[in-house]
Amino acid sequence: MVFRKYYALIVVVVIFGALLFSFNIQRYFAPLSSFEDPLQQDNDYFSIGKYPFGYNGACMVTVDDVSFWTLTEELQSLREITRLHGVHATYFVIPAHGGAAYPISNNMEVVELLLKCMGEGDEVALHGYTHSPTTELKGKSRADQEEIIRKGLAELTNIFGPVYGFRPPAFWKNTATYSVLEELEFLYCASACVFNVNPYHPFDTFSPFFGEEINLIEIPCFPTDYLANITSENSSEQLFKLKTRFDGCYEKGAPFVFFSHLETLLYIDKSSGRYEGLSALDNFLSYTHSLNMWMPTMLEYAKWQIFLEDIKISYNISSNKINISMMSDDVIDGITIYMNLPDDINDVTISFNNVVCYKCDTCSKNEIIIL
Ligand SMILES: [Zn+2]
Incomplete structure (x- = not known):
């Protein structure tokens, strides 16, 4: 028995x-390591800001499914909103939506508008090859996934130049996908995660918790299109949910990834005759703007995080002086240092790669230094 x-x-x-x-x-x-804040660099005397230029947090606006089928007027309406709020948007582009017969290069109007957006700071990243079936990579071997991603990458690179980011169609990915992305020198993957909000380095074994780290950052979002099915009746409720999710990330000190589709944002509500999605986005961005959020592309964010993960910081103290030394192969502006000085220290010198870049002998206890 x-x-x-x-x-x-x-x-x-x-x-x-x-x-x-x-x-x-x-x-x-996500691996357990992703539940820690990878950028925590505090000590007794100062801490390094997680975001550049003294921003309080980061909010990335990402829009999926831009393709051959995209209408320029729609993309243009979205562009106007993002420009208004100083957002650098990330467009996840499907190189041949529905099949090889529909390459985005056959819609030059959209291509030209995207190139213009890139010139203004937006990013074009890869979103599968045909996105058809919706979960394009599902059930595929590593070799088949590589073929799909390579084809998509070649198509986009030909038109837009180097591409560094990938969002798996319908978020379907596995460890083979990560290893292909690493091999093709992508810098980040923009997939989804239910329990974790911090970006992390995925692992290359079948175990998500142990194994070797992949040289790639996963910048996850919550797998929901916040503005799907938005109407004039439910728009304030949808907006509330979006802001609540954003607040949750902000309070944890994690960047927030806004995820939506062009189709959702440009849906015209029949009763109000308005773009409810676009107007909710407009409202949301006013909110994030009021909180002093950094609104970079995903690539800008990924590069910034890599920079902070790699930078070596040391310091020494003698009488009333503190010398801070930073060493890094990359040079990115905006590093923000929040001083927390005891009363007897007021002379601060900071050097970057052994060159003095900041000096002050009347520093206040809580000085904020932006390099
Ligand atoms: Zn998609």
Whole structure:
């Protein structure tokens, strides 16, 4: 009798495990390390800001499914809103939406508008190749995934120049996807995560918790299009949900990734005759702007995080002086240092790669220094 119970338990565990595996539930999990703040660099005397130029946080606006089928007027309406709020948007572009017969290069109006957006600071990143079926990479071997991603990358690179970011169609990815992205020198993946909000380095074994780190940053969003099915009746509720999710990330000190589709944003509500999605985005961006958010592209964010992860910072103190030394292969402006000086220290010298870049002998206790 007892043995039968055990058998039943084993069968249940095996079935449950197989289900989790087949749904690729792993795509929504993150390694344990990602629950820590990777940029925590505090000490007794100063801390390094997580964001450049003294910004309080970061909010990235990402829009999916830009393709051959995109209408320029729609993209243009979105562009006007992002410019208004100083946002550098990231457009996830499908190189051949629906099949190789529909390459984005056959819609030069959209291509030209995207190039113009890039000139203003926006980013074009890759979103599969055909996005068809919706979960394009699902069930594919590593070799097949590589072929798809390579084709997409070649198409976009030909038109827009180097591309560094990838969002898997319908967020479907596995460890093979990460390893392909690493091989093709992508800097980040913009997938989804249910439990974790911090960007992290994924692992290359089948175990999501242990193994070797992949040289790539995953910058996850919550897997929901915040403004899907928005109407004039439910718009304040949708906006409230979006702001609540944003506040949650902001309070944890994590960047927030706004995720939506062009189709959602440009849906015209029949009763009001308005673009409810676009107007909610406008409202949301006024809110984030009022909180002094940095609104970079995903690439700008990824480069910034890599910079902060790699920079070596040391300091020494003698009498009333503190010398801070920073060493880095990259040079990115905006590094922000929040001083927390004891009363007897007021002379601060900062050097970057052994060159003095800041000097002050009347520093206040809580000086904020932006390099
Ligand atoms: Zn998509």
